[in-house]
Structures are given as structure tokens and as C-alpha cells.
Amino acid sequence: xxxxxxxxxxxxxxxxxxxxxxxxxxxxxxxSDHVLxxxxxxxxxxxVDLAIAVYALNKILETAKYSEHPKMKLFVKTIVSLLKExxxxxxxxxxxxxxxxxxxxxENIQGFSKSxxxxxxxxxxxxxxxxxxxLYEHGLSLGRAAEITGVxxxxxxxxxxxxxxxxxxxxxxxxxxxxxxxxxxxxxSKKKGQQ
Numbered sequence: 001x002x003x004x005x006x007x008x009x010x011x012x013x014x015x016x017x018x019x020x021x022x023x024x025x026x027x028x029x030x031x032s033d034h035v036l037x038x039x040x041x042x043x044x045x046x047x048v049d050l051a052i053a054v055y056a057l058n059k060i061l062e063t064a065k066y067s068e069h070p071k072m073k074l075f076v077k078t079i080v081s082l083l084k085e086x087x088x089x090x091x092x093x094x095x096x097x098x099x100x101x102x103x104x105x106x107e108n109i110q111g112f113s114k115s116x117x118x119x120x121x122x123x124x125x126x127x128x129x130x131x132x133x134x135l136y137e138h139g140l141s142l143g144r145a146a147e148i149t150g151v152x153x154x155x156x157x158x159x160x161x162x163x164x165x166x167x168x169x170x171x172x173x174x175x176x177x178x179x180x181x182x183x184x185x186x187x188x189s190k191k192k193g194q195q
Contacts, residue, residue, distance in 0.1 A: 028057055055131060
């Protein structure tokens with residue numbers, strides 16, 4: 001973990017714990033995106049794992065049909081406990097054990113999603129792809145976004161194609177109009193000069 005990111009990541013873990021306890025599950029998506037923004041600055045794989053975990057939790061906890069599942073209470077209790085442990089380790093700057101705890105959180109999410117037969121075959125893989133598209137949207141290259149999230153470029157490309165990322169880079173209509181007028185003016189002056 002990069003020291004500059006430490007306080008922000010601690011804040012994110014705190015906010016995640018509160019959102020889960022207060023059943024503000026929809027907030028987890030925004031929290032995950034915030035973590036990812038930090039990732040584009042610090043390029044730290046633990047931050048990506050945290051963003052993926054928070055996003056996957058959002059998907060599981062927001063799905064109404066799983067809220068009454070008999071294993072849900074134990075799952076939530078385990079996740080909150082692991083998040084508190086991760087926070088304590090981070091406060092001690094024990095980055096190695098923090099990484100191991102993050103992996104344990106991801107394993108618990110994976111195990112739970114399989115036990116409840118989540119509607120997405122592999123929730124963590126899905127989360128990695130979604131977060132990879134966000135990294136790409138934040139300006140990372142396709143290759144770097146894939147590498148950091150642990151998926152291939154080929155897995156990211158269809159997801160990027162489904163989003164409106166490419167539309168963000170379109171030139172506004174007025175700019176196009178200006179270019180067309182400039183080109184017409186340029187070619188008219190060339191025609192006059194050639195006669």
C-alpha cells in the first residue's frame with residue numbers, strides 16, 4: 001500500500017462498514033468507484049481488490065431475493081469482521097497481512113456467491129471486468145486496466161464497447177462546425193490560388 005493512499009483507503013473501509021451495517025447497500029457502488037479513482041492515482045493492486053470486493057458486495061446485498069437467504073446474516077457478519085480486521089492491520093501499516101485479509105474477503109464473497117447460486121456465474125470476475133472498464137474510463141490503457149484487475153484485454157473489450165466511454169471523447173457539434181468552415185475556407189482559397 002502506498003502511504004499517500006492510506007487515509008483514503010481507511011476512510012473507504014469505514015464507509016463500507018457503515019453502509020453495510022446501516023443497510024445502505026446502494027452506496028457501496030459509489031464507494032467502489034471512489035476507491036477506483038484512488039487506484040488510477042496510486043496504481044496499487046490492493047486498492048483494486050478493495051474496489052472489486054466492495055462492488056461485489058453491492059451486487060449481492062442489493063439483490064432483494066438474497067436478503068432473506070439463511071446464510072446472509074453470517075455472511076454479512078463475517079465480511080464486517082474481516083473489514084474491521086483489514087482496517088486495524090492498515091492502521092498498524094501491516095500491509096502484508098492487510099493484503100491477505102483482502103484476499104480472505106474476496107474468497108468469502110466468492111464462496112457465498114456460489115452457495116446462493118448468484119445470478120452471475122462468477123461475481124468476482126464480473127466485478128473485475130466492471131472495475132476494469134472504470135479504470136479505462138479514468139484514462140488507463142486497456143492493457144493496464146486489464147492487468148491491474150486480473151482479466152484479459154479480450155474480456156474487457158466487449159464491456160468497454162457496451163458502455164458510453166467512447167462517446168465521452170466525441171467532439172462537440174460546434175467544434176465540428178468550426179472545422180468544416182475552416183476546411184471550406186481553406187479549400188476555397190486554394191482553388192482561387194490555383195486558377
